[in-house]
Structure formats: C-alpha cells, structure tokens
C-alpha cells in the first residue's frame with residue numbers, strides 16, 4: 215500500500231506542480247481486478263478503490279496496518295460510482311446500485327466486492343474511505359434517494375448542485391467518517407463556493423463523471439496563497455485540514471466527498487469569501 219506522510223502548509227510555496235500532484239492527487243484509484251489503497255497520514259485516512267471487473271475481490275489486510283484484518287480497528291465507507299454491484303460483509307449481501315453507499319463498522323472480518331451480474335455493460339467501481347474507529351457501529355446500506363438531500367448554489371453563478379449526505383450525524387452513524395456525494399447540474403461548473411476550510415477535519419474528493427476530454431481545476435492550499443491541481447475522471451484529491459478545497463470544471467461532473475477528524479459537524483466550516491482569497 216502506498217504511504218503518504220502528512221505535510222505542512224509552509225512546504226507549499228516550495229512545491230512545483232509535480233510535487234503537489236505527488237502529495238495531494240491520487241491518479242489511479244481504480245485498477246480492474248484489484249483493490250487499491252493509499253494510506254495518508256492526514257488523519258490516518260485510507261482511501262482506495264475496488265473494481266471487481268467480473269470477478270470477486272476480497273478486501274485484504276495490508277502489512278502497514280499491522281492488524282489481523284483490515285477493519286479490526288477501522289471503519290469504512292463504500293460508495294459505488296460504477297455499474298450495479300454487490301458487497302458481502304461476513305456473509306450478508308448488500309445490493310449496491312450506482313451511487314449507493316455502505317457503511318462497514320469496525321470488526322467486520324470478510325468483505326467481498328463483485329458486480330451484480332456476470333454480463334453487465336458497466337462494471338461496479340467501489341470507492342473506499344476508511345479511518346480508525348473506537349467503537350462498533352452497525353454495518354448499514356443507504357440507497358440512492360434515501361440520503362439527506364441539499365440543493366445548493368445557483369445557475370446564475372454556475373454552481374447549481376445537489377448534495378446527498380449518507381454517513382453523517384442525521385443518517386448512518388459512524389465514529390469518524392462523514393460521507394456523501396455532490397452532483398453538478400448541467401451548465402454548472404463550480405463546486406464548494408463560497409469555499410471553506412475546516413481545521414478539524416481532513417477531506418478527500420473523488421471526482422467522477424468528468425467527460426474524457428474535460429478536467430476539473432481543483433483549488434487547494436491556504437486561502438491567502440492558493441494553488442491548483444488539474445484533475446481527470448476518477449481521480450482523488452487529499453485536502454489537509456488547512457487546505458481550501460473547491461474547483462471548477464470545463465464540464466459538469468460529480469464527486470464523492472468524505473471526511474474524518476475531530477468532529478462530525480458537517481456545517482463546521484470556516485468560509486473564505488472569494489474577495490479575500492489570493
């Protein structure tokens with residue numbers, strides 16, 4: 215498993231484009247027939263992907279975790295961004311259509327990922343987001359349409375978007391993980407405006423449904439001196455607690471957001487008016 219150590223905002227001015235990409239961008243989240251995992255020391259989040267590609271994929275443990283099984287001291291949010299899939303947790307089967315979310319609590323020993331049927335056109339792609347856990351919360355599935363929906367932004371400012379909260383204080387409960395996804399309406403390109411930081415939590419965005427010839431310019435860094443990452447479809451960005459995280463696409467797109475850290479208050483954000491960002 216790739217390890218990425220935590221960074222300090224004072225390092226940012228010395229980083230060139232590639233340095234930023236190496237530290238904050240995950241270019242290959244999905245590899246057919248594999249479970250990928252990146253261990254970031256930002257809040258000890260592990261993020262990755264499971265793409266069964268017609269077969270069965272078992273969530274392995276990784277030596278870096280020094281645990282008997284992956285979820286021995288961890289919890290995990292799973293969000294399917296591909297075609298219909300199935301996740302089996304200790305023998306219980308969960309049907310996961312596109313954009314369904316499964317919370318898997320601490321203590322689950324065997325997690326298996328597969329497609330829903332043998333001959334589907336588009337395979338399932340499970341995005342994985344895990345953080346250390348101090349208690350066992352029940353494993354729970356939430357289907358598209360069942361989360362808490364918030365309509366945000368305005369067509370006039372090109373940021374009309376629908377945000378769905380799945381794992382959060384008013385939905386599936388967890389120790390640390392807060393997770394959901396945001397879909398930009400057609401003609402809207404800006405996410406997370408006005409932009410914010412939350413020094414209490416690390417947040418990761420997995421951008422998807424970006425057309426092949428389009429990109430998202432993801433803005434990061436301290437609000438007083440921003441930088442950017444050019445992001446393609448199904449790539450993830452790690453935002454340390456001190457980093458702004460917002461972006462604009464050359465076309466509409468969708469992204470999974472997920473957080474872990476000090477608290478779970480979704481609205482605990484320090485907003486930074488665009489007139490003050492540099």
Ligand SMILES: O=C[C@H](O)[C@@H](O)CC(=O)C(=O)O
Pocket residue numbers: 366375377395396405406407417459471480483
């Ligand atoms: O802390 C919260 C996260 O940055 C996202 O949920 C914001 C987002 O999806 C949006 O405004 O579109």
Ligand SMILES: [Zn+2]
Pocket residue numbers: 410411412417459
């Ligand atoms: Zn945020």
